[in-house]
Amino acid sequence: MPEQAGSGGNVSIEKGEEGALFIRFSGTWTIKEASMEVEGLLASLAGYLPVQEAVIDAENLQAWDSYFISILAAVQDFFTDHGIKVRFSGLPEGADHMIRLASRPGLSEAAIPQEAQEAFLERMGQGFQKLLKDIREFHEFLGEVVLGVISLFSGKNRIRYRDFFVYVQNAGARALPIVSMVSFLVGLILAFVATVQLKLFGAQIYVADLVGIAMARDMGAMMCGIIMAGRTGATYAAELGTMQVNEEIDAFLTLGINPVDFLVVPRILALALMMPLLCIYADLLGIAGGAVVGAGFSDITLRQYINETQTAVPMTHFFIGIVKCFIYGLIVAIVGCRKGLSSGRSAAAVGRVTTSAVVTSIVWIILVCAVITVICYVLGI
Amino acid sequence: MAYGDFVIQRDLNFTIYRGDIFVIMGASGCGKSTLLKHLIGLMRPARGRIIFGDVDFWEVPEQVRWSLMEKCGVSYQDGALWSSMTLSENISLPLEQYTVLTSSQIRKLASLKLSLVGLKGFDDFYPAEISGGMRKRAGLARAMALDPEVLFFDEPSAGLDPVSSKLLDDLILEIRDSLGATIVVVTHELASIFSIGSNGVFLDNEERTMLAAGNPHDMLKNATNPKIIDFLTRGTGKREAVCV
Numbered sequence: 001m002p003e004q005a006g007s008g009g010n011v012s013i014e015k016g017e018e019g020a021l022f023i024r025f026s027g028t029w030t031i032k033e034a035s036m037e038v039e040g041l042l043a044s045l046a047g048y049l050p051v052q053e054a055v056i057d058a059e060n061l062q063a064w065d066s067y068f069i070s071i072l073a074a075v076q077d078f079f080t081d082h083g084i085k086v087r088f089s090g091l092p093e094g095a096d097h098m099i100r101l102a103s104r105p106g107l108s109e110a111a112i113p114q115e116a117q118e119a120f121l122e123r124m125g126q127g128f129q130k131l132l133k134d135i136r137e138f139h140e141f142l143g144e145v146v147l148g149v150i151s152l153f154s155g156k157n158r159i160r161y162r163d164f165f166v167y168v169q170n171a172g173a174r175a176l177p178i179v180s181m182v183s184f185l186v187g188l189i190l191a192f193v194a195t196v197q198l199k200l201f202g203a204q205i206y207v208a209d210l211v212g213i214a215m216a217r218d219m220g221a222m223m224c225g226i227i228m229a230g231r232t233g234a235t236y237a238a239e240l241g242t243m244q245v246n247e248e249i250d251a252f253l254t255l256g257i258n259p260v261d262f263l264v265v266p267r268i269l270a271l272a273l274m275m276p277l278l279c280i281y282a283d284l285l286g287i288a289g290g291a292v293v294g295a296g297f298s299d300i301t302l303r304q305y306i307n308e309t310q311t312a313v314p315m316t317h318f319f320i321g322i323v324k325c326f327i328y329g330l331i332v333a334i335v336g337c338r339k340g341l342s343s344g345r346s347a348a349a350v351g352r353v354t355t356s357a358v359v360t361s362i363v364w365i366i367l368v369c370a371v372i373t374v375i376c377y378v379l380g381i
Numbered sequence: 382m383a384y385g386d387f388v389i390q391r392d393l394n395f396t397i398y399r400g401d402i403f404v405i406m407g408a409s410g411c412g413k414s415t416l417l418k419h420l421i422g423l424m425r426p427a428r429g430r431i432i433f434g435d436v437d438f439w440e441v442p443e444q445v446r447w448s449l450m451e452k453c454g455v456s457y458q459d460g461a462l463w464s465s466m467t468l469s470e471n472i473s474l475p476l477e478q479y480t481v482l483t484s485s486q487i488r489k490l491a492s493l494k495l496s497l498v499g500l501k502g503f504d505d506f507y508p509a510e511i512s513g514g515m516r517k518r519a520g521l522a523r524a525m526a527l528d529p530e531v532l533f534f535d536e537p538s539a540g541l542d543p544v545s546s547k548l549l550d551d552l553i554l555e556i557r558d559s560l561g562a563t564i565v566v567v568t569h570e571l572a573s574i575f576s577i578g579s580n581g582v583f584l585d586n587e588e589r590t591m592l593a594a595g596n597p598h599d600m601l602k603n604a605t606n607p608k609i610i611d612f613l614t615r616g617t618g619k620r621e622a623v624c625v
Contacts (some may be wrong), residue, residue: 030528031476031480031482031490031527031528032480034480034481034482034486037483037485037486038485038486038489039485065528065560066490066493066494066497066525066528066560067482067486067490067528069493070486070489070490070492070493073489073493074489093558094558094559094560094561095559097555097558097559098497098559098560101496101497101555101559102493102496102497102501103496104499105501344509345509346464346465346507346508346509347463347464347465348464348465349464349509
């Protein structure tokens with residue numbers, strides 16, 4: 001009578017007369033004390049085939065829980081698959097009940113969709129169709145935003161100004177600390193790099209030109225765009241995504257309130273309004289960061305540095321930076337809101353759209369920056 | 382029970398016996414779910430004690446408290462399944478944390494638990510891919526993962542049609558019979574209270590205390606307080622028409 005043992009339970013297998021196979025469970029069979037692999041037991045049972053009948057005996061069982069039932073279910077399935085009748089003997093009442101509960105058909109088993117294997121070309125086609133759909137939906141969304149802004153300014157639509165000012169505060173004043181730190185440090189780093197190189201030619205005075213032009217034309221706007229994509233764009237996507245999960249967006253729709261007018265337009269306006277101001281602030285702090293290095297680590301004085309900056313950076317550069325930053329603001333807000341509204345209805349989906357909002361915004365910011373730079377070059381400004 | 386200085390319920394004194402299906406009932410806002418949070422160790426009572434077996438839940442070291450909580454399973458109102466995991470993974474997680482079972486054993490157990498709640502074959506589905514009623518069942522399967530001694534249900538029938546609600550009640554009875562677990566149910570569904578409740582407590586939100594405790598049928602039969610009669614007869618006052 002071969003015997004197998006888990007840490008707390010034993011099972012013995014014995015072939016009886018008239019072709020019956022007795023499988024006797026004894027001891028403790030619980031989740032906490034389990035260590036037997038059911039595959040090993042099934043392999044042993046296979047060695048006794050063929051048999052007429054399998055008798056599972058649990059007369060000497062001391063303790064059990066669903067772990068025991070999972071073993072029994074596997075043994076029962078094994079014999080049933082081999083067309084052998086299974087009989088239980090001495091099962092505890094609850095165990096008997098649980099086996100019956102587990103072996104009844106599932107709720108709507110027949111309705112479980114089978115995943116179809118798709119060919120490569122089919123997947124490509126579906127991917128392309130999805131891309132076209134996304135593009136179409138994005139343009140529809142853009143159209144809705146434009147209509148929402150127009151109807152707001154023509155007085156046909158109203159927004160909750162209390163919410164709007166909260167958005168303005170979040171996108172403006174509350175972003176100042178991080179914008180300050182990043183812009184100042186970017187100016188400082190640019191100045192360091194420039195000082196080291198220009199010192200070789202005794203041309204340190206041009207550090208002011210480089211830092212001033214770089215900050216005013218590009219870096220101030222770019223830093224604001226990237227910071228706001230990670231900060232405000234992500235917030236918009238997560239907020240609207242969570243509203244989607246909680247069916248708050250559906251509630252707007254069923255009340256006949258367009259969520260774009262009510263939720264998206266004020267957010268976009270708030271960020272678009274604040275971005276130029278943040279850009280001016282970032283430009284000035286970047287130039288200040290450059291001045292610290294330019295005047296502190298070379299022969300030129302602070303007065304000379306400021307004079308050189310004033311001469312080298314005309315207002316056109318600032319205007320270009322401000323226009324860029326305004327566009328970046330629109331990108332961040334539109335992408336964040338669009339991603340949030342298209343979120344699925346789960347926590348994971350909200351995480352996905354938030355990440356996607358940040359990445360998409362940054363990619364678009366860099367693309368747009370490149371395009372504007374080329375346009376400015378062609379126009380000679 | 383209190384939130385800061387705001388007292389939700391006071392002078393609560395009742396016993397839940399092994400093998401009971403204990404119903405916490407009362408009108409909306411009376412503190413049923415708050416009481417449940419106290420019972421499952423998510424909130425500490427402002428005053429008083431919660432005795433688990435012969436152990437004062439909040440007086441024992443944290444490690445002991447965790448081992449007590451291991452003996453409890455909670456089925457939340459909407460299932461509270463982790464959306465990034467399949468149903469099987471949802472059930473497997475507590476087994477991975479608290480047992481030394483191999484991954485194949487865990488998978489089999491998870492599958493068994495899903496079969497027990499009527500979700501055979503749904504192992505690889507994500508919560509978002511199944512209906513609300515199925516999510517409740519899957520939440521119950523997860524609550525049963527470690528074969529708990531006490532199973533708590535927060536509004537199991539909420540949002541379900543009468544047939545699904547009845548099926549879930551039957552399932553609760555079956556789980557009690559097969560697992561031998563003690564079951565605590567927060568509900569205000571009269572059909573459930575009378576069909577599965579063997580014992581219970583009635584909370585009131587105006588007096589902020591319990592008005593009665595005991596078997597729901599006896600509670601209705603012996604009630605003199607109009608609030609209890611109104612609640613248990615859906616405001617009709619006709620006791621004989623309600624008892625099932």
